[in-house]
Amino acid sequence: MDTSTHIVMGVGLAGLATLDPHVASSPYMQSAVLATTLVASNAPDFDTVLKLRNNAVYIRHHRGITHSLPAMMLWPFVVSGGMLLFFxxxxxxxxxxxAAISVFLHVFVDIFNAYGTQALRPASNRWIALGVINIFDPIIFGSHAAGILLWLAGVPPGPTYIVIYxxxxxYYIWRIGQKKQVVKHARSYYPTASHIFVSPTLRWNKWHLVIRxxxxxxxAQSKDKVITFFESYxxxxxxxxxxxxxxxxxKNLSAFLSFSPTYRWEMEATDTDGYEVRFVDLRYRSNGYYPFVAIVKMDQELNIVTxxxxxxxxxxxxxxKLKVIT
Structure with a gap:
């Protein structure tokens, strides 16, 4: 999920923690738990700092080791131990x-979008991406935000967040059922399809599809249970x-291939007697354009230029961007 969702989820878990009488009766503990859940709910995404290095490193490692099984066991100790410095x-x-609940919930909800995580590392480096929930979901964010407003208005947060969760x-069960229907519908067109990649959108009734x-x-796109086909390769x-x-x-193309499960590629000689190789991720289509790409330009001797x-x-x-990198 996006950062804003993880933040409101951190607040929501702090509200849920008030069901513990020792937390509810102590403003000091409420503050300590709130700080803990806010940090722990975002801790697995601290690898975003890799963007400062370059996109290749970020794409290859984001939602990788920081979302892995060892990390899920380590983060709670790091976060809760750090909080003792302040509380x-x-x-x-x-x-x-x-902290443990917050970290687990972060990784758990992340596997439901199209980006996914490597949550089973080191047992498996496979990306788990269920393609059920968009990276930003108005229902998930809005329900948590509503709970925060009710809390500020004086409504007890514990019972409120029980109802919300x-x-x-x-809601998740319903979305899983909706995705299954979309896949079933798409397979009725292509019974021999080996893979059907589904990417949810902000709209409940709209899904991006790549049928292999x-x-x-x-x-293709599924909207209101009608499938519209765009391009075929x-x-x-x-x-x-x-x-x-x-x-x-x-390194850039290698990172792309480590992440993207479905793509098309092009290879052509350029006007300068070199070569250009381009890969395009077909899962992401915006106004007829595929924005997630990898491109490599080489000279005639196959040295990478940019x-x-x-x-x-x-x-x-x-x-x-290619000129800047050059």
Whole structure:
């Protein structure tokens, strides 16, 4: 989920913690728990600092080791221990408990969007991305925000957030059922499809689709239970030739391939007697454009001249970024 959602979820968990009489009866403990849940709810995303290095490192590692099984066990101790520096009289087991709940909930909700996490590392490096909830969901954010407003208005937060979380559990179950219906509908068009990639949007009734058959990749949209097809591409495996192998050695393209499960690629000779290799993630389509890309430019001797991976929303912007990197 996005940062704003993790923040309001941190507040919500602090409200839920007031069901503990020792927390509810102590403003000091309420403050300590609130600080703990706010930090712990965002701790797995501290790897965002990798963006300061470059996009390749960020894409390869974001939601990786910081969302892994060892990290989920380590973060609660780091956060709750750090909080004792500011709340020296706080009851540490309580802080540890709510830090653990906050970290677990962060990773758990992240697996439901299309980006996913490597939550099973080190047992498996596979990305778990269920494609059920958009990275920002108005219902999830809005329900938590409503709970905060009620809390500020004097309504007891514990019972309020019990109702909110029961409602959100039902909401998740409903969304899972909706996705299953979308997949079933798409498979009725292509029974031989090996994979159907589903990306949720801000709208409940709208889903992005990429349908992979043995021969083709079909980009489509499901809206109001009607599937509209946009583009289709021949499903060509990545060739094992010198140009492509040289491009794959680039850190930006390597990061892209470690993350993207469905894409199309292009390879062409440029006007300067070099080569350009481009990969486009088909899961993300915006106004007819695919913004998540990786591009590698090489000279005639297959030396990498410049490369880029990340989100760009126009060809002009992409060319500018390549020039800056050069």
């Amino acid at each position: 020296q009289n706080a009851y540490w087991p309580t802080l540890l408990l709510w 029961v409602g959100l559990i039902l 058959t043995p021969e083709m990749l079909h980009v 021949t499903f060509d495996p990545i060739p094992n030739d010198p140009v492509m192998q040289a491009a794959k050695s680039d 490369s880029y991976t990340g989100w760009v929303y126009s060809e002009e912007t992409l060319r500018k």
